[in-house]
Amino acid sequence: xxxxxxxxxxxxxxxxxxxxxxxxxxxxxxxxxxxxxxxxxxxxxxxxxxxxxxxxxxxxxxxxxxxxxxxxxxxxxxxxxxxxxxxxxxxxxxxxxxxxxxxxxxxxxx
Amino acid sequence: xxxxxxxxxxxxxxxxxxxxxxxxxxxxxxxxxxxxxxxxxxxxxxxxxxxxxxxxxxxxxxxxxxxxxxxxxxxxxxxxxxxxxxxxxxxxxxxxxxxxxxxxxxxxxxxxxxxxxx
Numbered sequence: 729x730x731x732x733x734x735x736x737x738x739x740x741x742x743x744x745x746x747x748x749x750x751x752x753x754x755x756x757x758x759x760x761x762x763x764x765x766x767x768x769x770x771x772x773x774x775x776x777x778x779x780x781x782x783x784x785x786x787x788x789x790x791x792x793x794x795x796x797x798x799x800x801x802x803x804x805x806x807x808x809x810x811x812x813x814x815x816x817x818x819x820x821x822x823x824x825x826x827x828x829x830x831x832x833x834x835x836x837x838x
Numbered sequence: 839x840x841x842x843x844x845x846x847x848x849x850x851x852x853x854x855x856x857x858x859x860x861x862x863x864x865x866x867x868x869x870x871x872x873x874x875x876x877x878x879x880x881x882x883x884x885x886x887x888x889x890x891x892x893x894x895x896x897x898x899x900x901x902x903x904x905x906x907x908x909x910x911x912x913x914x915x916x917x918x919x920x921x922x923x924x925x926x927x928x929x930x931x932x933x934x935x936x937x938x939x940x941x942x943x944x945x946x947x948x949x950x951x952x953x954x955x956x
Contacts, residue, residue: 737878760942771842771928771947772881779941817880825894826871826945828881 731755734829747805751818758820763803766815808836842948850954856917859951863931870912875926919955926950
């Protein structure tokens with residue numbers, strides 16, 4: 729049972745444009761949602777999080793939006809840069825367990 | 839300060855063998871979690887340890903086991919290896935196990951141990 733799903737395995741955008749990565753979840757008990765970025769041969773690194781009681785959190789070029797009624801969250805990267813090219817994982821916490829999605833490969837073209 | 843260190847980084851085993859992977863968490867972090875990453879499956883939770891006690895376990899067979907030592911270092915072991923065990927095994931550490939009023943419980947990951955089973 730995949731409780732966190734990222735339906736787009738890949739996304740390609742032009743440098744300077746907006747990247748929008750999407751994530752859906754099924755467990756209404758999740759209390760925090762997080763985004764991690766992973767480069768090849770490295771472990772995932774934390775990007776940004778949002779509490780389930782919020783609908784938006786912004787940190788520089790990164791903004792996460794949460795729509796609880798639709799059980800959907802998205803990560804917006806504006807403007808996108810070639811260095812943002814990586815696999816992005818959506819994750820959610822319930823208690824101490826962190827549940828991850830399958831990941832989306834973002835490619836930002838110069 | 840030093841990050842999460844995992845050893846070995848790469849290893850090759852054959853079916854039926856067993857393997858032990860090691861993880862040294864960030865100094866002061868008492869919680870260590872292990873994840874398996876395979877293509878198309880994301881990161882699958884294996885188990886979590888806090889103060890030498892297993893706090894949480896994922897849906898993996900009993901061939902997968904782990905432990906945590908008094909210095910918070912952790913090991914995981916996979917016995918009777920199968921071809922499907924080929925994966926990147928990631929260890930992550932954190933100060934605590936639960937979110938607090940200051941925010942989510944953020945895990946810091948190591949670079950992983952890439953296991954290939956032939």
